[in-house]
Amino acid sequence: MTGASGASRPAAEDPGAPGDPAASPVGEFELLERLAPRLAPDGPELPVGYGDDAAVIDLGGAAACVTVDAIVEGRHFVWELSTPDDVGWKAVAVNVSDLAAMGADPTAAVVALGRPADLGASSVEALYDGMAAAAAHWGLDLAGGDVVRTDQLVVALTLLGRIDPARAVRRRGARPGDRLVCVGSLGAAAAGLELGIAGHRTPEPLLAAHRRPRGLVTAGRALADAGTHAMIDISDGLGADLGHVAHASGVAIDVWGASLPVPPEVWEAADALGKDPWSLVCAGGEDFALVAAVAPDDAAEVARRAGAAEGVPAAVVGEILESEGEPRVTLHLDGQRRDLRRLGYDHYRDDDPRDQGGPT
Amino acid sequence: MTGASGASRPAAEDPGAPGDPAASPVGEFELLERLAPRLAPDGPELPVGYGDDAAVIDLGGAAACVTVDAIVEGRHFVWELSTPDDVGWKAVAVNVSDLAAMGADPTAAVVALGRPADLGASSVEALYDGMAAAAAHWGLDLAGGDVVRTDQLVVALTLLGRIDPARAVRRRGARPGDRLVCVGSLGAAAAGLELGIAGHRTPEPLLAAHRRPRGLVTAGRALADAGTHAMIDISDGLGADLGHVAHASGVAIDVWGASLPVPPEVWEAADALGKDPWSLVCAGGEDFALVAAVAPDDAAEVARRAGAAEGVPAAVVGEILESEGEPRVTLHLDGQRRDLRRLGYDHYRDDDPRDQGGPT
Missing domain, CATH: 3.30.1330.10 (PurM-like, N-terminal domain)
Incomplete structure (x- = not known):
């Protein structure tokens, strides 16, 4: 026999409460673990x-x-x-x-x-x-x-x-020496959302990227058919999502900033917003581009075909390296290096209208 | 080019707004249509x-x-x-x-x-x-x-x-002459919830039925193997869910009140709550019993086997009749007849912690 206990919603005494670091994506990834x-x-x-x-x-x-x-x-x-x-x-x-x-x-x-x-x-x-x-x-x-x-x-x-x-492409499987292929552009959805929320004039392609994203099924199939070793779609941001690949594959990843497919409106949006454009490009999220680890000899051709199949930009944008212990994802830009996973973390805010990064 | 429009959440000018009849389950079923x-x-x-x-x-x-x-x-x-x-x-x-x-x-x-x-x-x-x-x-x-x-x-x-x-059992397919079989008991979950919310002492079986319902997979398989013509699980209440079967199968359904498997604690709960026990039994919802239309000669044995397989009550509780136009589900009780779909409607409140009845 039990009556109403008077107990209310379970207390938020543990990590995950508002203001607690666990509510950040790193905390969220810890929670998922x-x-x-x-x-x-x-x-x-x-x-x-x-x-x-x-x-x-x-x-x-x-x-x-x-x-x-x-x-x-x-x-x-x-x-x-x-x-x-x-x-x-x-x-x-x-x-x-x-x-x-x-x-x-x-x-x-x-x-x-x-x-x-x-x-x-x-x-x-x-x-x-x-x-x-x-x-x-x-x-x-x-x-x-x-x-x-x-x-x-x-x-x-x-x-x-x-x-x-037997042909499912996973986050694991990237091999040192592979090239990183990116199909679809980066930064547009985040730029569209941030400009729109701030009340700035927003170029239609940026707004469309936020409102009605594409899912690159044909490119995904082309990449899978080409024997891609590992793949992920960019929902949380390039840094966070490549972090998943680095972690699952036990590798390090170098990203070549100058090669990333970024629409020109994104640079203009960063100017208008007064913010680091690389936070839009690498940590904005909701790009729904595909990034894949592909054997080096095939990479340029595989990228070209997958991009052409969807009519979207595609490029070889980095390479897979031996792990040095912790998973590492590094943006190389003008001779400088930036930790891409940290860039994602820095710009993730609890009031940010994005996912908390739940893998299926 | 588009800026922030200043538009807010779409206006609730149309049916479905609070207080509108469309927010009731009948309205919800209309919406689903x-x-x-x-x-x-x-x-x-x-x-x-x-x-x-x-x-x-x-x-x-x-x-x-x-x-x-x-x-x-x-x-x-x-x-x-x-x-x-x-x-x-x-x-x-x-x-x-x-x-x-x-x-x-x-x-x-x-x-x-x-x-x-x-x-x-x-x-x-x-x-x-x-x-x-x-x-x-x-x-x-x-x-x-x-x-x-x-x-x-x-x-x-x-x-x-x-x-x-080829063997999926559907809501459609019930035939005039079939008997209605019920596996699992009715009213316990609603009684447990209502007693608990009201702060009454709540018998453990009622509270357990609300908190940790069972899903009768073994009974479902037994009923399917026995060539059951139509089946549904009781989530919105016996009246509402048999309404779906009547509608999908194009039949009328008579339910024999005295035969329904109702735990004795449910009658006591209705007394304590001062409410019509049949609203708990037939419109309470979340029973997760199975009701099935079975050929008349087999019905009693099929019910017995399906109940025994799960260790739950089971009985023949009614029959399928020719349609008279509108789907009809009638509770027969002490020589009286009650419209079971209406009983469900009467007791559905917008603040009720139950589903709005979405079929998958």
């Missing part, structure tokens, strides 16, 4: 377990590549800059990007929609229009979902795709 | 599309049965009654129940966790402990997920299972 023992590693029925862009599940006769990313009001979009239609599109696109980073082929999605009381039915329809448009664009089925009342709009979309488990 | 054109119906690559307990996706060589349900603070649980561990368990169990209702075999889950700032790392670990315990209980892999900052705890869990698409 603390959670890892509860999650399933690779196994016979789980060819790719916890800790990659997507999991791969053996269903007996075929495998499903599956990922879930949630889009949250005030973190991944603001109503000042995005319509409900944009939000629906983005919920699909960010997940398409995760499957692209495995070399998978998106097939179907289900969505859990947390709907605040003041989001009217027409807005919900518009949000579904955006999801349906993205689903049509990438040739996948929107197969259903759940609607529940919440205080804040949350769109948690799960995407399934087809994959040959 | 308005959304349906954006969702994928059954097709060659989607053996079961929008509108069932789970979707079935053809992956070429095998199929995935997939469902997503979100557990939200203040709607599906309150911290006064549940620990983070309970919440994690429940997030898995409610989805297991959806797969059970298709006759599928749960295989792996991914989770999008919306974490409020004041939910500490230890509480998140406890929540994952609960998910891991449930995953172990049902023999599935917790394959990863996403963590994002939200104002309110949201656990959107997606569950995948194995299924033979």
